[in-house]
Amino acid sequence: MTVKKDINPFLKQVLELGPPLAFFFIYLRLRDDSFLIGGIEYSGFIIATIIFVPLMLGAMGILWYLTGKLSRMQIFTAIMVIFFGGLTAWFNDERFFKMKTTLVYGLFALILGIGLMQKKSYLAYVLDEMLPMKHEGWMILTRRLCACFTVLAAANEFVWRTMSTDLWVKIETFGFPIALMAFLMLQFSILQRYMDDPEQK
Structure with a gap:
């Protein structure tokens, strides 16, 4: 163990x-x-x-x-x-490394989407111990994060195919992580009412 x-x-x-x-x-x-x-x-x-x-x-x-x-x-x-x-x-060929970001975000979106079709939150399976939250809250967060990953995957495709490598590197290093972090912080703030209170258990 x-x-x-x-x-x-x-x-x-x-x-x-x-x-x-x-x-x-x-x-x-x-x-x-x-x-x-x-x-x-x-x-x-x-x-x-x-x-x-x-x-x-x-x-x-x-x-x-x-x-x-x-x-x-x-x-x-x-x-x-x-x-x-x-x-x-x-x-x-630098295109393979640039496509990596699309596939990472895309696979995350696909995995979460498969769980949603089964009325499950695979996100809760990964993070439940770290972030106790009611099932309804996990489902809402999973749907929103699935959509977020889909948008990020599409955005990466657009950036690397239409813009310079310099700009892609900057967006890959700073833009996407900051956008994802800001999105998560906003969601956790909005979903605060779904959080479980350990003291009430």
Whole structure:
């Protein structure tokens, strides 16, 4: 049985947010450069992606060592990053890494949608211990988050297909996470009346 361990909240944030920020700054440093490796020319974006994958895995390894656990979402995201980061490097095509965001958000929306069709909240299955809430509240939040992930997936497709790589990197690093965080904070505020009070149990 895995033992959960406490961790400094600031250190946890550094380990979770550090790799994406590192990717952003590495890309800014390398975006105008090209690199010849094994007779193949790689852009700065490709090299930044190749560097990002082990950075993220290293941060997750440290987080797992310090806390004794990783969330299902973290594991799923890591698998997607490894897979699409590998395709990006193998085919020397930045489009694979850009599509990764669409598929991550899209799969989250699909999974939540399947649960909704079964009149279940898979979100509650993942977060219920952390955030006790009545079933009705979980269903409302799940419907709204399903819609949010769908919009984010569509937005990513629009951004990477119609805008510059520079702009995509900025929106990927800051825009989408901030939008999702703001959405969640707003929902938790609105759904406060559905929260369970442990003292009443």
